[in-house]
Amino acid sequence: MSDFFVWLNDQFLRMQWLSDLVTVIVRDGFGLDTNNQIGGSIHFFIYDVAKIFILLSVLIFSISYVQSYFPPERTRRILGQRQGFTANAIAALLGTITPFCSCSSIPLFIGFTSAGLPLAVTFSFLISSPLVDLASVILLASIFSWSIALAYVVIGLALAVLGGTLIGNLKMDNQVETFVFQSPLSDYDDDGIISRRERLAYARDQLIEIVHRIWIYILIGVGIGSAIHNWIPENIIAAWLGQDKWWSVLVATLAGIPMYADIFGTLPIAEALVAKNVGLGTALAFMMAVTALSLPAMIMLKRVVKIPLLLVFIGIVTTGIILIGFIFNSTAHWFS
Amino acid sequence: MNIKILGSGCRKCQALTHNVETAANDAGIDVCIEKLTDITDIARYGVMSTPGLVVNDKVVSTGKVLSVTQITEHLRSFSPEPDVNYSG
Numbered sequence: 001m002s003d004f005f006v007w008l009n010d011q012f013l014r015m016q017w018l019s020d021l022v023t024v025i026v027r028d029g030f031g032l033d034t035n036n037q038i039g040g041s042i043h044f045f046i047y048d049v050a051k052i053f054i055l056l057s058v059l060i061f062s063i064s065y066v067q068s069y070f071p072p073e074r075t076r077r078i079l080g081q082r083q084g085f086t087a088n089a090i091a092a093l094l095g096t097i098t099p100f101c102s103c104s105s106i107p108l109f110i111g112f113t114s115a116g117l118p119l120a121v122t123f124s125f126l127i128s129s130p131l132v133d134l135a136s137v138i139l140l141a142s143i144f145s146w147s148i149a150l151a152y153v154v155i156g157l158a159l160a161v162l163g164g165t166l167i168g169n170l171k172m173d174n175q176v177e178t179f180v181f182q183s184p185l186s187d188y189d190d191d192g193i194i195s196r197r198e199r200l201a202y203a204r205d206q207l208i209e210i211v212h213r214i215w216i217y218i219l220i221g222v223g224i225g226s227a228i229h230n231w232i233p234e235n236i237i238a239a240w241l242g243q244d245k246w247w248s249v250l251v252a253t254l255a256g257i258p259m260y261a262d263i264f265g266t267l268p269i270a271e272a273l274v275a276k277n278v279g280l281g282t283a284l285a286f287m288m289a290v291t292a293l294s295l296p297a298m299i300m301l302k303r304v305v306k307i308p309l310l311l312v313f314i315g316i317v318t319t320g321i322i323l324i325g326f327i328f329n330s331t332a333h334w335f336s
Numbered sequence: 337m338n339i340k341i342l343g344s345g346c347r348k349c350q351a352l353t354h355n356v357e358t359a360a361n362d363a364g365i366d367v368c369i370e371k372l373t374d375i376t377d378i379a380r381y382g383v384m385s386t387p388g389l390v391v392n393d394k395v396v397s398t399g400k401v402l403s404v405t406q407i408t409e410h411l412r413s414f415s416p417e418p419d420v421n422y423s424g
Contacts, residue, residue: 072384104385106375111384186382188395209347303375
């Protein structure tokens with residue numbers, strides 16, 4: 001029975017058939033051996049790009065369909081009915097199925113806060129939203145393994161809940177710009193109840209919009225991954241990010257923070273790094289740093305919160321990511 | 337009729353603007369379209385996901401690109417009733 005699941009995993013997630021197909025294309029179409037450097041790079045590039053786009057399309061469409069049941073107004077109402085730890089936990093969970101655009105995280109923050117949701121809840125949502133993403137979790141499973149993907153979800157959610165709670169406990173409400181509290185609540189609310197046809201249209205529109213927005217990051221990400229895989233010498237990578245270097249997680253995290261890329265673009269990089277003996281935690285820390293914190297997002301956040309709160313937010317998330325990196329590095333042998 | 341499109345200028349906002357222009361043209365309704373991209377302006381309407389469509393200062397939709405047909409329905413509902421002359 002477990003052989004069947006392994007086969008299922010191999011064909012649908014790892015897409016072994018795709019890898020074999022691309023090998024044939026590279027060998028017969030380009031006339032290159034996939035075992036040498038150039039052939040190997042081309043194979044990696046085509047296979048990874050194709051795999052990511054196929055999985056991405058299926059995942060974004062299905063998850064957007066689910067999202068259509070949870071417009072922000074309904075999410076806000078659900079969160080308003082709970083308190084304390086439960087509210088944080090639900091906020092973190094709902095954050096994982098929110099729409100993929102970071103451009104809506106600020107209007108959302110304003111909408112939640114002006115409705116009276118506590119900062120703790122709103123921040124749990126804000127932290128989990130870019131960090132844990134159903135689609136990227138499945139992609140993680142396809143690249144690494146289901147146990148790693150699940151561990152990532154659990155730990156990401158824990159970071160969101162704890163981070164939000166911590167921010168709430170610091171009582172920094174006065175650090176939010178006043179206009180946020182004064183923003184009116186629009187009475188527009190369809191409660192997520194729309195026709196099946198509208199849901200399908202929404203899912204399709206989301207897919208087109210997102211692919212349109214991130215295809216370049218995927219190509220760049222796979223390009224870098226390919227370079228790491230086949231061109232950059234292992235000793236250079238090992239010097240900065242090697243498993244035996246205590247600073248590897250720090251380097252990975254600090255390098256990732258100012259960068260902005262879609263999480264789908266960072267997955268091939270993480271994959272290539274791990275293949276070059278970089279610790280799993282180090283690679284994941286890089287991924288998390290790139291997605292959870294980015295210069296554009298920080299600039300936008302600064303419009304609604306004052307610098308002290310912004311710094312606290314960045315500090316908590318950074319510390320959390322570094323901790324997670326160390327944890328995964330030391331427990332990686334459990335997963336293989 | 338005053339129409340505001342709330343959004344930071346991404347593809348969805350442009351598509352919505354285009355659909356609004358088409359709908360208004362086809363229905364022969366005179367509209368003044370404003371595009372609000374600043375977050376504080378968007379927040380003032382309580383819109384949480386863009387693009388937002390505001391007609392005569394009332395939020396009509398958020399987070400989706402309405403079709404020309406859907407927009408036309410909304411525009412018609414905001415139009416003043418035409419005068420009807422009964423004869424006889």
